Amino acid sequence: MSIGDLKPGMRHVDIAVKVLNASESKQVVTSGGVDHEILELEVGDKSGSMKLVLWDDKIIPLKAGDKARIENGFVTSFKGAWRINVGRYGNITKI
Secondary structure, three states: OOHHHOOOOOOOEEEEEEEEEEOOOEEEEOOOOOEEEEEEEEEEEOOEEEEEEEEHHHOOOOOOOOEEEEEEEEEEEEOOEEEEEEOOOOEEEEO
């Protein structure tokens, strides 16, 4: 599977990506009033790029140039931009 194959609503996404741009994590409060730590990264492969969103305990140290494998991720659309998410049942590892 490649980034170019991904569409919003897809589940069980297994993909290897390269980190193109990394920022610092930030604290956010959901509409339900719950505090979370969130990290947004720009990742890509030869077919394109997309935001990767990591929440709370799924955040691992990654910097531009690192490669990572996402297992059981899912794709959403937020403010018109597609994003890969690693949720409760997903996993991310640096490779």
